[in-house]
Amino acid sequence: MREIPGAPPPSLGELTRAQDRLSFIYLERCVVHRESNAITATDERGTVHIPAASLGTLLLGPGSRVSHQAMVLLAESGSTAVWVGEQGVRYYAHGRGLSQSSRLLDAQAALVTNQSARLRVARSMYAMRFPQEEGIESLTMQQLRGREGARVKRIYRMHAERTGVRWERRQYNVEDFASGSVVNQALSAANTSLYGVVHAVIVALGCSPGLGFVHTGHERSFVYDIADLYKSEITIPAAFNVAADESLHDDIPAATRHAVRDSLRDGRLLVRCVKDVRTLLLPEEDVDDDAIWTSNVVNIWDGADRVVEGGQNYEVDW
Structure with a gap:
């Protein structure tokens, strides 16, 4: 199979815990791209590198342009992009959410x-x-x-x-x-x-x-x-x-x-x-629990409060 070009996505162990991430970063009037496993923001003053695995949400303000590869990295890192107005006021659109769990x-x-x-x-x-x-x-x-x-x-x-x-x-x-x-x-x-x-x-x-x-x-x-x-x-x-x-x-x-x-x-x-x-x-639970963010398990509803593992064939001979 042909090798996929570019840097490989970070493994789960390389991703920063949710409570230790930079929750939100706001960027405007810059070009947002990717260099290896870092998001880059470039304007007339130079380039800033942002570790994608440590980022929660990237707020993209006026004048910002983002590349396809930057969006790929955000998705692979469990981060999201939200297009907003100046300094975060006014909401326009968003990419996938930060949480992998429902x-x-x-x-x-x-x-x-x-x-x-x-x-x-x-x-x-x-x-x-x-x-x-x-x-x-x-x-x-x-x-x-x-x-x-x-x-x-x-x-x-x-x-x-x-x-x-x-x-x-x-x-x-x-x-x-x-x-x-x-x-x-x-x-x-x-x-x-x-x-x-x-x-x-x-x-x-x-x-x-x-x-x-x-x-x-x-x-x-x-x-x-x-x-x-x-x-x-x-x-x-x-x-x-x-x-x-x-x-x-x-x-x-x-x-x-x-x-x-x-x-x-x-x-x-x-x-x-x-x-x-x-x-x-979630008033009765630890609001800093990583499972809120990082759980990437797909189950199948089995009736009532029961679930079974997804990705399995449950064919039954009748």
């Missing part, structure tokens, strides 16, 4: 299709948003929504007082962006930016963006669920800051995206988002 996806599907389990996860999400409040574990969805609505109103008022921006209520028209007030335009742009980052994390983990617990019926329902955990810390203050600075009003969407981008530069949100998703879907 463990998180299986858990997500099982939880969202069981009413009591779904309510339990929804309560956990609300508890992450207001951890100082008690009694959340006994509230209905209607009560949770009411408490969340009151919390968000308080946050809006607080930032309006902080920045001096006039605030009435959250109002926007998806068909007419410019019809909203300055602060409402900034809030819409900021939230869209956050959705892009969260979407990139979710697909990198191998989860379904459409299987939400609080939100439902949309292809990004789970994205909206997770993004809501961080709006009070990231998008709301960024939007009010932009609205308070009249020099930024010529291009509110761009100014807001830059503000959100600057708040994400340290990368802590990405790490936190990964941990939150895993904790919500």
